[in-house]
Amino acid sequence: MSNITGQETGVDRFRLAMAASGVGMAIVDLNGHWVEVNPAFERMFGYSAAEVLGRPTVAFTHPDDISLTQSYLRGLIDGSIPTLDAQKRYLHRSGETLWAHINIAVMRDDFGAPLYLLVQLRDISAQRAAELALESRAEAEHAARDVSNRQLQLFADSVSHDLRAPLRSIESFSALLADRAHDRLDATDRDYLSRIRAAAARMSSLLSALNDLSYVTRAELKASTVDLSLLADWVGAELQDAEPERRAEIRVQPDLQVEGDERLLKLLLVQLMGNAWKFSRDRQPIRIDVSGHREGDTLQVQIRDQGIGFDMRYAHKLFEPFQRLHGPDQGGGHGLGLAIARRIAERHRGCVRAESQPEAGAIFTLELPVTATEDAI
Amino acid sequence: MHKEILLVEDNPDDVELTRLAFDEAKIANRLVVVGDGAEALDYLFARGKYSDRDPEDLPSIMLLDLNLPKVDGREVLQAVRANEATRTLPVVVLTTSAEPFDVEASYALGVNSYIQKPVDFEQFVWAVKQVGLYWLVLNHPRTV
Numbered sequence: 110m111s112n113i114t115g116q117e118t119g120v121d122r123f124r125l126a127m128a129a130s131g132v133g134m135a136i137v138d139l140n141g142h143w144v145e146v147n148p149a150f151e152r153m154f155g156y157s158a159a160e161v162l163g164r165p166t167v168a169f170t171h172p173d174d175i176s177l178t179q180s181y182l183r184g185l186i187d188g189s190i191p192t193l194d195a196q197k198r199y200l201h202r203s204g205e206t207l208w209a210h211i212n213i214a215v216m217r218d219d220f221g222a223p224l225y226l227l228v229q230l231r232d233i234s235a236q237r238a239a240e241l242a243l244e245s246r247a248e249a250e251h252a253a254r255d256v257s258n259r260q261l262q263l264f265a266d267s268v269s270h271d272l273r274a275p276l277r278s279i280e281s282f283s284a285l286l287a288d289r290a291h292d293r294l295d296a297t298d299r300d301y302l303s304r305i306r307a308a309a310a311r312m313s314s315l316l317s318a319l320n321d322l323s324y325v326t327r328a329e330l331k332a333s334t335v336d337l338s339l340l341a342d343w344v345g346a347e348l349q350d351a352e353p354e355r356r357a358e359i360r361v362q363p364d365l366q367v368e369g370d371e372r373l374l375k376l377l378l379v380q381l382m383g384n385a386w387k388f389s390r391d392r393q394p395i396r397i398d399v400s401g402h403r404e405g406d407t408l409q410v411q412i413r414d415q416g417i418g419f420d421m422r423y424a425h426k427l428f429e430p431f432q433r434l435h436g437p438d439q440g441g442g443h444g445l446g447l448a449i450a451r452r453i454a455e456r457h458r459g460c461v462r463a464e465s466q467p468e469a470g471a472i473f474t475l476e477l478p479v480t481a482t483e484d485a486i
Numbered sequence: 487m488h489k490e491i492l493l494v495e496d497n498p499d500d501v502e503l504t505r506l507a508f509d510e511a512k513i514a515n516r517l518v519v520v521g522d523g524a525e526a527l528d529y530l531f532a533r534g535k536y537s538d539r540d541p542e543d544l545p546s547i548m549l550l551d552l553n554l555p556k557v558d559g560r561e562v563l564q565a566v567r568a569n570e571a572t573r574t575l576p577v578v579v580l581t582t583s584a585e586p587f588d589v590e591a592s593y594a595l596g597v598n599s600y601i602q603k604p605v606d607f608e609q610f611v612w613a614v615k616q617v618g619l620y621w622l623v624l625n626h627p628r629t630v
Contacts, residue, residue: 281607
């Protein structure tokens with residue numbers, strides 16, 4: 110420090126600072142030529158000071174940023190830009206793009222006339238590359254999601270149409286055959302035909318369920334205030350209508366209100382209450398209770414039956430597609446109903462839980478946020 | 487004199503089943519079958535191989551499948567609703583799909599009714615019977 114004295118202080122101290130700085134620093138004249146650059150600058154650009162000095166800055170600027178650089182220069186000189194803090198692209202000696210965060214101030218004389226531009230540069234190429242990688246990954250993921258949604262849509266359409274149409278032929282023509290050839294067929298023949306028809310009917314219900322599962326996954330949620338109690342009454346009436354000979358007591362607590370998509374929530378209740386109905390097959394009467402209460406920001410709805418229940422050891426399988434805990438003779442279906450129910454609950458940022466003991470009925474608890482926000486899928 | 491029923495259907499099994507269902511339902515109107523959307527429009531507008539038809543003699547109802555070769559059901563519906571002569575022709579979509587998106591699109595294009603063909607034959611006959619009863623007996627069509 111002792112060699113820095115008097116007169117030298119202003120200029121030399123500045124030079125020393127420039128030389129020692131880890132940040133790229135440069136002085137540019139009013140014509141936009143490099144006048145001085147520091148060692149950090151040399152390292153950043155891969156050029157020595159001698160190769161740079163006196164040459165225009167635009168010669169080291171990425172072609173796409175040249176006009177931007179020129180307008181910065183004009184603005185700084187005429188004072189419309191007091192100081193500049195920006196990101197721009199330069200060119201490294203290797204030809205690679207060099208992203209820099211630049212800060213430019215104007216050095217002025219005592220009368221305020223501009224003399225030089227003082228430029229500080231920080232290499233942000235690595236950071237930009239990481240950002241770009243992240244962006245392109247997000248775009249790729251988004252595109253992949255679009256593609257998979259479109260494929261899902263196509264799949265659903267073909268499930269709806271192309272798979273059902275032949276099924277109708279199988280069902281209908283075996284029905285017609287059974288009818289027309291009735292007298293010529295013996296009991297075994299007729300049994301075979303009825304097995305064909307029953308299988309077609311099972312497959313048809315499986316296709317409907319697959320379709321529902323894909324629909325609830327990709328349908329756009331239309332949120333409104335939904336009266337779950339009304340929906341549950343409605344579903345109960347449908348269940349009773351489908352099997353009018355069964356005696357049932359379905360009790361629904363009134364005024365269970367939640368925000369959500371009415372169509373999907375109805376489908377959800379169809380699954381849960383339909384499940385309760387199915388597994389109460391041998392009960393006389395069938396009892397289903399739907400009740401609920403607020404808990405914080407959620408509505409907890411319980412659907413309780415007195416049916417055959419299930420073993421809690423298998424509870425984790427309950428909501429997986431195609432998992433069945435009961436065979437067809439016990440009321441087991443296609444194994445998609447509870448998967449559909451869970452998907453709908455999840456799309457409403459809610460969930461479904463089940464508790465049971467064999468022969469002691471089951472309680473399905475549906476937890477839904479009172480205010481709707483769609484789960485990002 | 488019963489007016490015709492126009493069935494736009496490319497699946498020969500479904501044509502046969504619809505024919506049988508109309509028989510069972512004792513619906514006497516002649517069933518005209520066309521296999522794709524382009525032919526359906528030719529028939530309605532008396533063009534192409536139907537150019538000797540009287541274009542004013544419209545069917546009492548068109549039963550329209552959605553997934554059809556060449557011109558699909560939605561395009562047929564659009565063309566029918568855009569033309570003054572056929573604007574009010576009763577159109578019933580009779581299709582395999584019950585996709586909410588298909589249902590939505592059909593109503594947006596002005597279909598009168600949307601029916602999913604049941605897989606079960608008895609239900610299919612029942613559905614066709616209802617369609618016949620409603621559109622050919624109960625409904626009072628617009629008289630031009």
